[in-house]
Amino acid sequence: DSSEDVLKLKLNNGNEMPAIALGTHLGFDEHGMVHSSNKELRDIILRAIELGYRHFDTASVYETEGEIGEAICMKIKEGEIEREDVFVTTKLWNTNHNREQVPTALRDTLEKMGLNYVDLYLMHWPIGLNEDYTHSDVDYMETWRGLEDAQRLGLTKGIGVSNFNSTQLKRVVEEGSIKPAVLQIENHPQITQQELVDYAHEQDIVVMGYSPLGSLVKRYGVQLPGPKINDPILTGIARKYGKTTPQVVLRWLVDRNIVPIVKTIKVHRLKENMDIFDFRLKEDEIAAISNFDEHKRYTCPSFWQNHPNYPFEKVDDPIPDPFLTKK
């Protein structure tokens, strides 16, 4: 069973997290609509469990919670795993930021998943929105107290934040009653965010890195500039270990103590992406990959940049809000 080979990281709440997660955001179509989840995804999750994946990353807004829950419940019923063997991460959406909405939103999620707890509940963004997607001025500390309530109620084993900048994360550390167990941020060769990662690690907060493959792969059909799958620096390292360049980049995150969240709906890639626990990169190889850093984000919701809690740098030409145009 390859799940036994996967490293585990200790969280500051006493629980353990498998060191790689399967991402389940299926992307947006040309209208900005999230691709609906379906039976195909459920079958991929079943295969992933068979191949040793024990950590799944989803979010209320991805509309994939149902399929993940269904696959996990099927495998539990078949006696192949027990609930404690899998780690489920999901996220609170921005329109549920009032304190009393948080446990309710998580109960809805649990009902969709057919589970009675998740392992990690993250605040997806520090940005609160009203039902109609206009900006809400609810403070993310109020939302954090809602996450604390959810943990105390036993709806989740742990809580954390996603897409928080260092000022925002520090505030939660200083003002919260429960310390975040996890920070989830974008992380790939073109955006290492090393200072933020170091701060989190000093605080004993585990970092999860999303979009780990960066420019190596096409995103929603578009090839963005940056190191490609056949980049000579990456292929040089890959050849030495008998690995592929995606495996090398995923290992680069693991060796920096970051949990990669990698998404694929192709079975051969499920295997490939998991097969990274039998080698380790040298310091100079880690540095060579980190050298691609240009602080370049792919997830950059500039349509929210006038929100007081927008976490990222502002741009001159913000993109239209897909959540408003889809209504």
Ligand code: NDP
């Ligand atoms: P990834 O870096 O995981 O890239 C995914 C793309 O790479 C997919 O299109 C996949 O295509 C392809 N791919 C996967 N493995 C390989 C491989 N070995 N070789 C070649 N191509 C490959 O980025 P994502 O942006 O999808 O991020 C991963 C996950 O992170 C999301 O699913 C989500 O769970 C999380 N996330 C969280 C965010 C947040 O705000 N907190 C924001 C963005 C993502 P195919 O499926 O066809 O194999």
